[in-house]
Amino acid sequence: MATFSPSASPVRLANSGNRCSGRVEMFHAGQWGTVCDDHWDLDNANVVCRQLDCGRAQSALSNAAFGPAGRGPIWLDDVYCSGNEPSISECRHLGFGVHNCGHHEDASVICEGKGVEGEVRLVNGGNNCLGRVEIFHDGQWGTMCDDLLSLDIANVVCRQLDCGRGRMILSRAAFGAGEGPIWYDDLFCIGNESSISDCRHSGLGVHNCNHNEDISVVCEGKVRLIGGSSFCSGRVEIFHFGQWGTVCDDSWDLLDAEVVCRQLGCGRVLSAPTWAHFGQGSGPIWYDNVMCTGSETKLSECRHQGIGSHNCGHVEDAGVVCEGKYRFVQYTDTTECVFEHLLICLPFSSCQLLRL
Template identity: 35%
Template sequence: ASSNSATPPEPADVREELVAERNNTTAEGTLEKVDSDPHVQLRGRCSWTLSLPVNGSVDVVPLSPDSADALAEQICRGLTCGGVYHVNKTSALANATCFRDCLYKDHRLLNCSLSVRSDCVVVTAAVCGHHAVRLVGGVDRCAGRVEVWSESSWGTVCDDQWDLRDAHVVCAQLGCGYALNVTGQGGSFPAGRGRVLLDELNCTGNEQNLWECPAVGKEDTDCGHKEDAGVICSEMRDIRLSGGLDRCAGKLEVHRNGSWGTVCDNCWNVRMASMVCSMLQCGTEPQNFTRFYPPLRHNNGPLYYYMCNTAEQSLWKCKEFVNRSHLCVGFKASGVICKGSLGFLTASTADPNKMTSLTTAPPTAAVGGAIIPPELLFSMSVSLLLLLLLIISTVLCCHYRKRHAFLLQQRNTNSRLSSGFHQTKHEDTVDLVKVTNSQEQTSGQ
């Protein structure tokens, strides 16, 4: 209710009375003075909120509930931003001084009436129709068919003269970086419905929305929905599995900023692999997500690491780290084979002349019921080979040492025999001389 007097005063008198009331001492004991009319504060070309300068600061602007929607429409039209797309409102304090029946001009609310009410509202944010744009039919909010808002409904954009400059306006408006690629008739995004609102756009790329670009309006367009324009922005987030026999198996790759990177398998687990299969519409159960042989290698692109809680249903909801080298040192790329997939294509090692064989799990061996990974098998084989070489070397070394000792002993023996023979011969010669001398002495006698 407004005033309880039998003859309500003129709106100007009410305004003066309530402004004076607002200038009285508040509960905190400070003076609150209305310096000027409420202002329209722009948060973008076609988004805004209201504020009231008070004592050098800014206060909210309570509005009567029956006039808030009409005022929002008036402001959006005055900003040449089309009609209202969305308005966020909250309740004002009880018995607040509310503004109503205002006129918008030059970012100000003029000629407002004031009343004290208990059901006033505060506009916290308003978005006009020309600020509203979306991309539909893609894997992410930064890729898809372009749709704009007009007269309480969504409509599409014709692909006639649609190029990267036009698309850049959309990507920038959505906070999706810049345009990587544009699509049109025969593109990868499905056709839309409703009206075709813009045709033959000729943007420079610096506009804040498509409505600022020179174009043919909906009344003069000759386009159908088979010619709906689309765009892929640089901030599009996407995933794919590469290197498998179908799209449901392979090394996990993540798209961002126009390039594809890989995911470190540090802390990679079955829950995260299940997320990937679900996001790719390959079921929810991974057949294999680890121990790939040969190991999956990283690309030359960015390195991603994800930390997920049990509540997340999508990889994009997890905490993401990019190019944190300490999280990826010594780790390979992540991959997954979703249940029902054909798996990987690997070369056969049995016969190089035979056709390649299909594998959906890495080769393993069972010892006592336990599965031994191929890396451990390789290490064990190398260790056994080195042990065998050590044993052979030891045996050969012992053999050659014995042979060397035998030859040395034989040579020493031969040397001693030769020395004994010469000594015997000398003794025989001495004895012969003695015998000869004895014979001569006998005959002389």
């Protein structure tokens, strides 16, 4: 029978270096413990984020996504929140310490967080590693103008977000026009700056742009496709513990591939090849027996055996083919555009994008 806990227990998010993302841990009976991911969803995550004053939830992650797995007791299982509770302990659950889980099922959360001066985020892309670039300054989120585009800008933004290298920088509000101030224009980065605020620019709030010129960025992120004909097809590789590894094709299907396509901003899925169709990878095999519903925003939100737990060889590496999300429309004779399924607009280009 589900129970309610009348008093709030302290909560923290561990193992990320950011107080607004990480493995969910709660303090009870003098000891920190974790929460099992059975029935873990965005309503539950929203309660945790609100309790920590971290804004709205962006993701509700399962399978010890912020591994290595936690220690100590597992305090809650089968948590059911409406989303309005002031604390996670006030949601329905089986009772403190009652569970049928292991720490490989520890629940995690990524919250939107409260902006701090100079912070960067990517908006409207479905995950935190692609979307419209926004910067927090003077208590307000604002955008960047697309004058003087270069991939060096994308590299700085992606590094600042811990999203790997920049894959693309897009012009003309590719992920929708923003609101509020336009903070940067005529931005020039070398590519090795630690934050976008270290790059040269016209001055905060100095610009001759409108929001139809907002910059967007696609980062390599925690998932990539290797060995295909484009950024949107290839062998699935994921980044864990500082190392790229592959996904085993046991139970691999279109629902799993659909989540990868969504995470990469690559539109609809076309196929989910198995048996190392795009060549065998190397290094660890991070996931096996992946089971997605197809609605997840990231592959890490899908169920699997646990990070690094598998019975596979690289001959079983899973692949994905997505349709791609943008196609080339037109360019002038004086510009250069590189395009496959997705478009990279190089410096000073007048490339136009059409969302498929």
